[in-house]
Amino acid sequence: MQTAPAQSRLIIAVDGPAAAGKGTLARGLAEALDLPYLDTGLLYRAVARRMLDAGHDPQSDAEAAARALPASDLERADLRTPEVDRAASQVAGQPGVRAALLDFQRRFGHARGAVLDGRDIGTVVFPDATVKFFLTASLARRAERRWLQQGGQAGDALSRTRRELAARDAADAARAAAPLRPAADAIAIDTDRLDAPAVLAEALRIVRQRLPQT
Template sequence: MSLRVRPIVAIDGPAGAGKSSVARRLAERLGFVLVDTGALYRTVALAAERAAVPFDDGEALAQLARSLVESNAIVFERSSGGPKVKLFGEDVSDAIRTPEMGLGASTVSAHGGVRAALLDLQRQMGASGGVVLEGRDIGTVVFPDAEVKFFLTASPEIRAGRRYKELTDKGQVVTFERILEEVKQRDANDMNRAHAPLRQAETAILIDSSGSTVDITVSKMAAIVLAKIAAP
């Protein structure tokens, strides 16, 4: 164990693998703080769309991200209904979860300047330990010294099916074929970007959730973390 009393738990993996749900429940099970890094990039994408900043303008996006961090414009809040994300005081928890913002986050996060602007913020949030962070490069870039690293994945078809159900349950009109194509496109974007591409850290434990429920997956991961804490 490091000097941290409680470990940092890093969860990386592709879009739609269930990282958000698993990270939230794992944090609750362990009594840790949840840091949703994916929501940070989605919020930057939403802010960029509202400010008419093109997703392919890396310099302008980096400047926007820096201004959001400096002005504390992005705030995470706990609530009885689940974590809330606020942008300039507005609850944007639902607005950042659309397919468009998902693809936007994938594009925005590919810019090195944006990642640099948010890197220190993420490290500050988790430096003391006792946190669960999920994203694409938590165990490889943000916290390479994390005591416990997971790479959570599932087949593209399973991930698309989960996303399709989530969106249709909310009343959105989408097709499975469109969602599957978006999942594959995000995978390609995330794995091939120049800055911090998606990959499994050497010390990360692979968790394939294709045939498991969230509860089973969380129980498996919690047991691993608790064993790490108990180890001398």
């Protein structure tokens, strides 16, 4: 496995399962600390979207699509659908796809520091990150959040969302390439009973403790 080169810029890794609050925290940290922000999950969603648009099975080899991915695809408005959720998990399990996107993530972070959220930032992309967070929350709480993000439709949509998240969790944890797991030195934050401002306040307190005093 490739290792990240040494870096001296401020890199903050925010990992965790889907709908644990990674994006909300990472965006808040980036704004508070004046750092660039990258939602690395969008990279895999964008690759999945390209595979689906081309009529390809997302489980088939997607490395070429990942290497040809233009940055503009990250701005697409159709990357957060249930169909793309499932396909993103399938392409993310492919070692060739992960290798193709690894350099993009590292270049982004090394340019002037960054906050990156994903599932393997602290373990693979930036194992020497200045601070690593791993967000957790119960499946029920995460399903409710994702359901509300998708419009809170009536019927069995909430139970279906819960099943889809459980399947995604299982796939992320079982994949051979960079399985979802906290880095040994990651700081865990359970977001079940904390609202977004409280999570951000706690994370900022921890980050500022780690920064050199000037």
